Amino acid sequence: MxxxxxxxxxxxxxxxxxxxxxxxASEEEGRPKMMLAEMFPYPSGAGLHVGHVRNFTIVDVLTRxxxxxxxxxxxxxxxxxxxxxxxxxxxxxxxxxxxxxKENIANFRKQAKKLGYAIDWSREINTSDPEYYKWTxxxxxxxxKKGLAYQKESYQWWCxxxxxxxxxxxxxxxxxxxxxxxxxxxxxxxxxFKITDYADELLDEIDNLxxxxxxxxxxxxxxxxxVGSEIExxxxxxxFSGRSSRPSSRGSSLSPRSxxxxxxxxxxTSLNSITVFTTRPDTILGATFIVVAPEYVxxxxxxSDDAREEVMKYKAEALKKSEIERQExxxxxxxxxxxxxxxxxxxxxxxxxxxxxxxxxYGTGAIMAVPxxxxxxxxxxxxxxxxVVEAELIxxxxxxxxxxxxxxxxxxxxRQRYWGCPIPIAYDKxxxxxxxxxxxxxxxxxxxxxxxxxxxxxxxxxxxxxWLKVEIDGxxxxxxxxxxxxxxxxxxxxxxxxxPHDTEAAWDAxxxxxxxxxDYYCGGDHAVAHLLYIRFWCxxxxxxxxxxxxxxxxxxxxxxxxxxxxxxxxxxxxGNVIDPLDVINDGYGADTLRTYEMFIGPYDLDAAWDTRSVxxxxxxxNRCYNLQEASTAxxxxxxxxxxxxxxxxxxxYSFNTAVAALMExxxxxxxxxxxxxxxxxxxxxxxxxxxxLASEMLERLDSDDEWPKWDEKYLVADTVELVVQVNGRxxxxxxxxxxxxxxxxxxxxxxxxxxxxxxxxxxxxxxxIFVKKAKLINIVV
RNA sequence: GGCCGGGUGGCGGAAUUGGUAUACGCGUUCGACUUAAAAUCGAAUGGGGAAACCCGUACGGGUUCAAGUCCCGUCCCGGCUACCA
Numbered sequence: 001m002x003x004x005x006x007x008x009x010x011x012x013x014x015x016x017x018x019x020x021x022x023x024x025a026s027e028e029e030g031r032p033k034m035m036l037a038e039m040f041p042y043p044s045g046a047g048l049h050v051g052h053v054r055n056f057t058i059v060d061v062l063t064r065x066x067x068x069x070x071x072x073x074x075x076x077x078x079x080x081x082x083x084x085x086x087x088x089x090x091x092x093x094x095x096x097x098x099x100x101x102k103e104n105i106a107n108f109r110k111q112a113k114k115l116g117y118a119i120d121w122s123r124e125i126n127t128s129d130p131e132y133y134k135w136t137x138x139x140x141x142x143x144x145k146k147g148l149a150y151q152k153e154s155y156q157w158w159c160x161x162x163x164x165x166x167x168x169x170x171x172x173x174x175x176x177x178x179x180x181x182x183x184x185x186x187x188x189x190x191x192x193f194k195i196t197d198y199a200d201e202l203l204d205e206i207d208n209l210x211x212x213x214x215x216x217x218x219x220x221x222x223x224x225x226x227v228g229s230e231i232e233x234x235x236x237x238x239x240f241s242g243r244s245s246r247p248s249s250r251g252s253s254l255s256p257r258s259x260x261x262x263x264x265x266x267x268x269t270s271l272n273s274i275t276v277f278t279t280r281p282d283t284i285l286g287a288t289f290i291v292v293a294p295e296y297v298x299x300x301x302x303x304s305d306d307a308r309e310e311v312m313k314y315k316a317e318a319l320k321k322s323e324i325e326r327q328e329x330x331x332x333x334x335x336x337x338x339x340x341x342x343x344x345x346x347x348x349x350x351x352x353x354x355x356x357x358x359x360x361x362y363g364t365g366a367i368m369a370v371p372x373x374x375x376x377x378x379x380x381x382x383x384x385x386x387x388v389v390e391a392e393l394i395x396x397x398x399x400x401x402x403x404x405x406x407x408x409x410x411x412x413x414x415r416q417r418y419w420g421c422p423i424p425i426a427y428d429k430x431x432x433x434x435x436x437x438x439x440x441x442x443x444x445x446x447x448x449x450x451x452x453x454x455x456x457x458x459x460x461x462x463x464x465x466x467w468l469k470v471e472i473d474g475x476x477x478x479x480x481x482x483x484x485x486x487x488x489x490x491x492x493x494x495x496x497x498x499x500p501h502d503t504e505a506a507w508d509a510x511x512x513x514x515x516x517x518x519d520y521y522c523g524g525d526h527a528v529a530h531l532l533y534i535r536f537w538c539x540x541x542x543x544x545x546x547x548x549x550x551x552x553x554x555x556x557x558x559x560x561x562x563x564x565x566x567x568x569x570x571x572x573x574x575g576n577v578i579d580p581l582d583v584i585n586d587g588y589g590a591d592t593l594r595t596y597e598m599f600i601g602p603y604d605l606d607a608a609w610d611t612r613s614v615x616x617x618x619x620x621x622n623r624c625y626n627l628q629e630a631s632t633a634x635x636x637x638x639x640x641x642x643x644x645x646x647x648x649x650x651x652x653y654s655f656n657t658a659v660a661a662l663m664e665x666x667x668x669x670x671x672x673x674x675x676x677x678x679x680x681x682x683x684x685x686x687x688x689x690x691x692x693l694a695s696e697m698l699e700r701l702d703s704d705d706e707w708p709k710w711d712e713k714y715l716v717a718d719t720v721e722l723v724v725q726v727n728g729r730x731x732x733x734x735x736x737x738x739x740x741x742x743x744x745x746x747x748x749x750x751x752x753x754x755x756x757x758x759x760x761x762x763x764x765x766x767x768x769i770f771v772k773k774a775k776l777i778n779i780v781v
Numbered sequence: 782g783g784c785c786g787g788g789u790g791g792c793g794g795a796a797u798u799g800g801u802a803u804a805c806g807c808g809u810u811c812g813a814c815u816u817a818a819a820a821u822c823g824a825a826u827g828g829g830g831a832a833a834c835c836c837g838u839a840c841g842g843g844u845u846c847a848a849g850u851c852c853c854g855u856c857c858c859g860g861c862u863a864c865c866a
Contacts (some may be wrong), residue, residue, distance in 0.1 A: 362865045660805035774800040
């Protein structure tokens with residue numbers, strides 16, 4: 001008996017695959033393709049963790065499965081390298097992020113190769129490579145040209161720890177997604193992508209995607225479409241506080257979304273009404289007061305002189321409150337503005353209040369409060385003793401104009417950080433932005449000495465004096481010092497995979513048309529952010545004529561986490577981290593690690609690591625390796641059954657039961673003895689999970705790796721087991737010829753004549769039910 | 782608070798369309814090999830009972846010849862979301 005030495009076998013095959021460039025893919029017109037990818041990793045200094053292995057192995061199992069079925073398969077790989085960890089490390093140690101990133105990539109590559117993934121290594125990409133981010137900048141310019149990249153001043157989330165603004169999607173529970181520090185609101189001029197232009201399409205096409213419902217629902221909720229009305233409430237003239245600049249007869253109404261910029265002075269001085277958004281215009285007869293957000297843009301023009309001091313104090317306090325404080329304290333607060341408006345339906349004079357339970361960023365920042373129908377309004381009315389009127393409902397469209405609102409905001413992309421893709425913009429002496437001409441791309445990220453950001457609201461790039469100067473059309477300009485949100489870099493990388501070395505374009509039209517959209521995309525993170533952004537860019541570039549499809553990802557597999565043996569999240573500080581490279585080097589090898597992580601449980605659920613079960617998988621592979629050929633056996637039935645089971649299980653991503661089926665098969669073969677064909681089929685079915693061992697077995701058997709097909713005729717046995725229940729309880733089993741199942745009378749007679757069955761049926765039989773498909777008889781007595 | 786998952790042996794889990802609950806693996810016990818151990822191989826393994834049998838998929842009801850699976854109610858766990866008018 002040979003000893004199974006995984007490390008030796010694995011090294012041998014990894015060398016062969018490397019030398020042969022075994023997984024290099026190229027377009028072949030007419031040959032069906034398959035493109036698969038994982039969410040590319042951020043190459044951290046810690047190297048691969050078991051979560052990466054699960055994620056990458058799922059993709060690899062599918063990759064090899066479809067390769068063995070003869071499809072033209074592309075499985076590329078890349079690195080998402082811009083971001084805070086490398087920069088923070090640079091600040092701490094003075095090592096350039098460029099250097100650290102290079103080392104980390106080299107380590108990730110080495111480790112991924114040790115796991116035997118069927119990657120086309122000629123297509124490696126890295127988002128911080130100027131050859132790559134040149135085209136990220138090009139993408140930005142396309143959006144800019146169409147007005148979908150724009151600047152505006154507004155209150156934004158600011159992380160005082162990381163000294164940068166954050167997108168809404170990067171604020172979790174009022175805390176920074178990276179460092180966990182509480183975020184603040186800060187008024188700043190920032191760059192945005194106008195994702196809201198695509199809100200409707202992003203929402204409507206979700207239902208057509210083969211994605212997990214969980215993700216689809218999260219995206220729907222994030223976009224948050226509400227259908228309602230905007231209704232104008234005229235301000236009561238007498239409520240104005242004798243300001244000299246009276247609203248003119250050409251007065252206008254404001255419907256400001258506070259994050260959409262600031263209205264002109266003229267608009268404000270002519271303010272004579274408030275527009276509210278409501279999903280219940282039919283309840284307007286019960287609207288007994290109006291509430292505006294503390295940040296409401298027209299607030300100081302509405303407020304009466306008597307109330308001014310108190311209102312401004314309330315506003316200042318509300319702005320100071322952190323998001324956490326606002327969340328923790330659900331107790332309603334607010335103050336009366338001293339102003340009144342007219343309810344257009346009842347013609348009654350109703351008071352205008354300011355309260356922080358109304359959000360500035362949603363709708364118009366003002367609501368009509370209907371305490372009889374809305375719980376929050378009722379709470380507020382009760383606390384401040386405002387009238388509650390149980391009014392009847394009316395026709396929705398009588399007093400307002402239908403309007404659709406979204407929770408989703410535009411995507412804030414400026415980051416006041418060094419280690420990111422420079423935004424290809426420069427400013428003239430008047431401060432007007434100008435795009436960097438495409439032929440001057442890439443705007444290189446300069447090497448600097450001091451990476452530390454400060455509270456100035458500008459990135460460390462502001463200190464790179466030479467780099468700041470740029471000449472456009474003969475005019476001296478100053479570069480933008482903010483860098484792009486890393487999510488911008490990852491919003492188009494899947495298309496770069498089609499032609500990763502293209503120097504003429506971000507992606508090659510022909511190559512894209514052949515390979516994409518991506519057939520399978522696998523990851524366990526970024527349910528809304530990345531997966532929404534990439535859909536947005538896809539739709540935009542489709543509109544520009546650069547992409548021949550409007551959804552970038554056909555099928556999404558969202559895998560669960562692997563936790564520590566104690567069920568808790570793995571973390572360095574808890575000291576419960578399992579290093580996948582240790583598992584390999586301990587002698588188990590990559591095949592065991594891969595197969596174990598597929599066997600650990602359903603791919604989409606979290607699972608806890610169990611070191612002893614790793615040994616069980618190793619024993620299984622060892623048994624595969626040592627299974628000897630015996631000439632006498634005939635296992636066509638179990639063999640074909642196993643082919644079918646494994647094939648169908650992989651198709652439905654039930655990797656754990658596919659491995660279990662292979663274990664059963666091997667157990668069976670050890671009992672009955674294996675034919676050569678059994679060994680060949682075993683190796684072929686095993687290959688997606690344990691490719692090195694399977695390759696070794698196939699070489700020994702002198703076989704190719706073509707995926708086997710099953711023949712239904714072997715799955716039909718001569719005899720079947722007939723189950724007999726009495727009142728639903730299992731009482732007897734009979735081995736009967738399969739043909740007898742066609743003759744119900746004969747079967748029932750045979751069963752009722754049986755002594756063992758008669759023991760239960762002495763008292764008389766009410767009826768018998770024969771279920772041919774289940775090979776089951778139920779006798780009711 | 783709202784929405785979505787989930788609750789099955791000592792443990793991870795299986796049961797795909799309402800039809801034999803607990804596949805496969807771990808663990809445990811016993812046996813073989815060995816001076817011994819490891820490794821490996823074989824057998825047993827939901828609970829109760831001497832047995833016939835009985836009880837068992839969070840809990841309480843219901844539908845059905847038949848329920849882990851469908852319906853109603855309750856409890857617990859996880860995720861997302863969180864004053865979005």
